[in-house]
Amino acid sequence: MAKSVLFGATSAIGIEVAKLMAGQGDELFLVARDPQKLQAVERDLRARGAQVKGSRAIDLRQTEHHLTLFREIQSALGGIDHALIAYGTLSNQKACEQDFTLAAHEIQTNFVSCVSLLTNLANQMEQKRHGVIAVISSVAGDRGRQSNYIYGASKGALSIFLQGLRNRLFQAGVSVLTIKPGFVDTPMTSHLKKNFLFAQPETVALGIVRGMERKKDVIYVPGFWWWVMFIIRSVPEALFKRLKL
Amino acid sequence: MDQKTEIESWGRVLKVPHEVAELHWMPQRLPPREHAHSYLPFGEGRSYGDSCLNDSGLLLKSRKMNRFIAFDTVTGILRCEAGIRLDEILNITISQGWFLPVVPGTQYVTLGGAIANDIHGKNHHVAGTLGCFVKQICVLRSDGLQYLCSPTENRDLFGATIGGLGLTGLILWAEIQMKPVQSSFIDQETIRYSSLDEFFKISKASESTHEYTVAWVDALASGHHLGRGHFIRGNHSQKSGQTKTKGLKVSVPVELPTWVLNQATVHCFNSIYFHRQVKKQQAKHIDYRPFFFPLDSIKNWNRLYGSRGFYQYQVVVPFENDQEPIREILKEVAKSKKASFLAVLKTFGNVPSPGWLSFPRPGVTLALDFPNQGASTLRLFKTLDAIVRRARGALYPAKDATMTAEDFEIYYPRWREFQAWIDPQFSSNFWRRVRPGAEKHG
Numbered sequence: 043m044a045k046s047v048l049f050g051a052t053s054a055i056g057i058e059v060a061k062l063m064a065g066q067g068d069e070l071f072l073v074a075r076d077p078q079k080l081q082a083v084e085r086d087l088r089a090r091g092a093q094v095k096g097s098r099a100i101d102l103r104q105t106e107h108h109l110t111l112f113r114e115i116q117s118a119l120g121g122i123d124h125a126l127i128a129y130g131t132l133s134n135q136k137a138c139e140q141d142f143t144l145a146a147h148e149i150q151t152n153f154v155s156c157v158s159l160l161t162n163l164a165n166q167m168e169q170k171r172h173g174v175i176a177v178i179s180s181v182a183g184d185r186g187r188q189s190n191y192i193y194g195a196s197k198g199a200l201s202i203f204l205q206g207l208r209n210r211l212f213q214a215g216v217s218v219l220t221i222k223p224g225f226v227d228t229p230m231t232s233h234l235k236k237n238f239l240f241a242q243p244e245t246v247a248l249g250i251v252r253g254m255e256r257k258k259d260v261i262y263v264p265g266f267w268w269w270v271m272f273i274i275r276s277v278p279e280a281l282f283k284r285l286k287l
Numbered sequence: 288m289d290q291k292t293e294i295e296s297w298g299r300v301l302k303v304p305h306e307v308a309e310l311h312w313m314p315q316r317l318p319p320r321e322h323a324h325s326y327l328p329f330g331e332g333r334s335y336g337d338s339c340l341n342d343s344g345l346l347l348k349s350r351k352m353n354r355f356i357a358f359d360t361v362t363g364i365l366r367c368e369a370g371i372r373l374d375e376i377l378n379i380t381i382s383q384g385w386f387l388p389v390v391p392g393t394q395y396v397t398l399g400g401a402i403a404n405d406i407h408g409k410n411h412h413v414a415g416t417l418g419c420f421v422k423q424i425c426v427l428r429s430d431g432l433q434y435l436c437s438p439t440e441n442r443d444l445f446g447a448t449i450g451g452l453g454l455t456g457l458i459l460w461a462e463i464q465m466k467p468v469q470s471s472f473i474d475q476e477t478i479r480y481s482s483l484d485e486f487f488k489i490s491k492a493s494e495s496t497h498e499y500t501v502a503w504v505d506a507l508a509s510g511h512h513l514g515r516g517h518f519i520r521g522n523h524s525q526k527s528g529q530t531k532t533k534g535l536k537v538s539v540p541v542e543l544p545t546w547v548l549n550q551a552t553v554h555c556f557n558s559i560y561f562h563r564q565v566k567k568q569q570a571k572h573i574d575y576r577p578f579f580f581p582l583d584s585i586k587n588w589n590r591l592y593g594s595r596g597f598y599q600y601q602v603v604v605p606f607e608n609d610q611e612p613i614r615e616i617l618k619e620v621a622k623s624k625k626a627s628f629l630a631v632l633k634t635f636g637n638v639p640s641p642g643w644l645s646f647p648r649p650g651v652t653l654a655l656d657f658p659n660q661g662a663s664t665l666r667l668f669k670t671l672d673a674i675v676r677r678a679r680g681a682l683y684p685a686k687d688a689t690m691t692a693e694d695f696e697i698y699y700p701r702w703r704e705f706q707a708w709i710d711p712q713f714s715s716n717f718w719r720r721v722r723p724g725a726e727k728h729g
């Protein structure tokens with residue numbers, strides 16, 4: 043029975059992971075921004091028989107509150123075995139191009155605030171020489187595209203940060219999982235027309251939990267995105283820059 | 288949100304463009320309706336006809352509002368968001384000894400959709416409809432208000448919304464009384480019977496001994512064999528036990544060419560199915576899923592009927608006149624040779640439902656599937672309609688795509704009262720068909 047923390051517990055993907063973890067008997071601590079959604083998710087998990095040891099509604103961009111948050115988690119759970127970072131925002135690319143403040147805001151959410159959480163988690167787990175850290179990045183971080191490069195750059199930076207962290211924590215026996223979903227049918231993509239490329243959050247969650255169990259390094263979910271991104275990464279830049287992507 | 292999406296119902300006869308709003312959380316207000324003329328809630332689209340469709344309207348997809356709100360494992364009172372599916376409920380509650388008070392023939396329907404059609408199950412003769420077990424619902428209307436409705440509070444809106452076909456507002460959550468069970472198994476008995484009279488005899492005898500009764504009928508059999516089939520009855524097993532088996536799942540990946548299901552193949556299927564059981568009577572201790580939801584093991588079985596889709600015709604007629612109406616219907620169906628290999632016969636009891644437009648009423652119900660063969664199929668329905676009307680029966684809106692406005696008024700005499708409670712910004716294809724005066728703008 044692991045002690046698990048979810049940052050972004052009310053994201054569609056986070057909720058499905060929480061259900062699976064609850065089914066395995068994990069003790070949970072839930073962190074999310076919106077108190078009402080958090081309450082709805084907490085009630086759902088409890089009715090399913092989950093052991094929710096605590097929860098906190100907090101805007102995770104406010105890194106200055108992270109230390110207090112970790113203290114609260116410590117006293118509720120008494121340690122962390124598994125942590126999942128599952129929050130983020132799909133930036134409005136066009137608006138970010140016009141306004142640096144907006145771009146910085148997005149980078150703060152999708153990258154900088156995660157670094158703060160990861161620094162805390164890593165130091166704690168490295169000392170205990172135990173734990174699994176899983177973070178939802180994105181296939182969008184594998185290559186910059188004009189339609190989506192602020193989000194892409196934040197996720198790309200996150201992926202590279204995680205590579206380094208994995209390398210550092212390997213010695214301590216702590217595993218770091220980078221999760222790269224393709225399109226997922228969640229509120230984040232509710233404005234997009236759905237097609238066969240969209241996966242359900244339940245499917246992605248299964249991939250995540252399996253990846254954590256097997257102490258994987260990087261996973262694409264669903265798996266076919268590895269092939270798609272392999273092809274996209276191998277297009278020469280001289281050609282790529284001409285494409286309308 | 289201006290993008291239109293083609294949505295079809297379970298029968299796949301109609302494919303209708305809609306704007307779609309995916310509701311991930313129970314909303315405080317309805318989403319803005321820019322170009323769309325009206326709203327209609329949508330669950331899993333397991334209704335066969337046009338009651339879950341609203342051409343060019345804004346569909347309120349509630350499937351992702353699927354959370355438990357509270358479950359009291361002592362009293363069995365369960366409160367859930369309306370988009371939760373019955374399988375999602377059972378997966379959690381059955382291991383705690385609680386079962387849904389009423390289930391339809393598939394567990395892939397939402398709680399909200401089930402309430403809006405006031406569904407019935409194989410236990411109607413003793414339990415009544417699902418509406419009888421709804422303790423409370425919360426309905427969000429276009430005036431921006433949420434109405435708590437129960438048999439004692441906002442009673443009219445409660446009566447209008449149970450079986451209200453999604454027209455009275457969006458059900459946000461519902462509270463129902465679950466039923467205690469000892470195990471997830473059913474003690475099932477199957478009896479092969481060879482005539483309609485025999486069906487009624489077995490049915491009568493089983494009503495006091497079995498909580499669940501239903502018969503599968505060979506709708507192509509005629510003459511002496513008219514109404515022959517398998518009578519299936521069961522009770523929740525008293526022996527405690529749980530299964531975890533998921534069972535084999537197959538899927539119909541693409542729609543079949545229309546000619547595959549023709550009279551010859553269906554006749555062949557029916558004959559094999561009828562004679563499959565060699566013994567006259569057979570008892571089994573089986574998991575609740577194959578007992579209640581046999582078709583759920585074939586994903587997308589509705590594609591079997593090909594690109595033109597199919598109709599279901601479900602009727603109830605009162606017990607009188609020596610069951611002549613049901614005999615007449617079966618005769619007409621057999622004579623028409625319109626392949627229909629899913630035919631179900633069951634008796635309804637007299638437990639009244641709180642729903643004003645509820646379909647079940649004392650009598651016998653027959654549900655038949657017909658591949659859509661255009662005008663000839665519709666002609667057959669006209670013939671059947673005349674029998675139903677004469678017998679003072681009714682058709683089931685959840686399955687219906689062809690009922691006329693005149694018949695609707697006769698079958699559902701409380702429609703006028705009901706109409707006053709329709710949300711002025713809600714409408715559906717079904718409603719505009721049976722109330723041609725109803726405008727799109729409410």
Ligand SMILES: Cc1cc2nc3c(=O)[nH]c(=O)nc-3n(C[C@H](O)[C@H](O)[C@H](O)COP(=O)(O)OP(=O)(O)OC[C@H]3O[C@@H](n4cnc5c(N)ncnc54)[C@H](O)[C@@H]3O)c2cc1C
Binds near residue numbers: 297333335406458
């Ligand atoms: C194989 C099979 C077997 C069946 N067996 C039975 C049976 O034994 N007995 C029986 O009674 N029925 C049976 N049905 C019919 C089925 O139970 C009903 O059509 C049910 O209502 C479908 O639920 P849904 O979630 O798919 O709703 P939909 O079909 O999507 O919608 C049904 C109605 O509910 C309304 N609605 C949906 N959600 C809400 C909400 N949140 N608030 C307000 N209104 C809402 C819609 O507007 C629509 O009018 C069967 C169907 C199939 C496919």
Ligand SMILES: NC(=O)c1ccc[n+]([C@@H]2O[C@H](COP(=O)([O-])OP(=O)(O)OC[C@H]3O[C@@H](n4cnc5c(N)ncnc54)[C@H](OP(=O)(O)O)[C@@H]3O)[C@@H](O)[C@H]2O)c1
Binds near residue numbers: 178
């Ligand atoms: N959907 C996709 O196609 C897709 C593809 C690849 C990767 N991802 C990634 O998957 C993760 C989960 O997203 P999702 O698809 O499940 O979408 P989602 O349901 O919209 O979840 C996003 C979550 O992030 C939360 N959040 C945003 N900013 C926050 C902040 N400052 N502090 C705390 N929480 C904040 C949101 O909270 P509120 O509810 O309060 O807004 C929301 O719960 C994200 O990292 C996303 O980038 C998604």
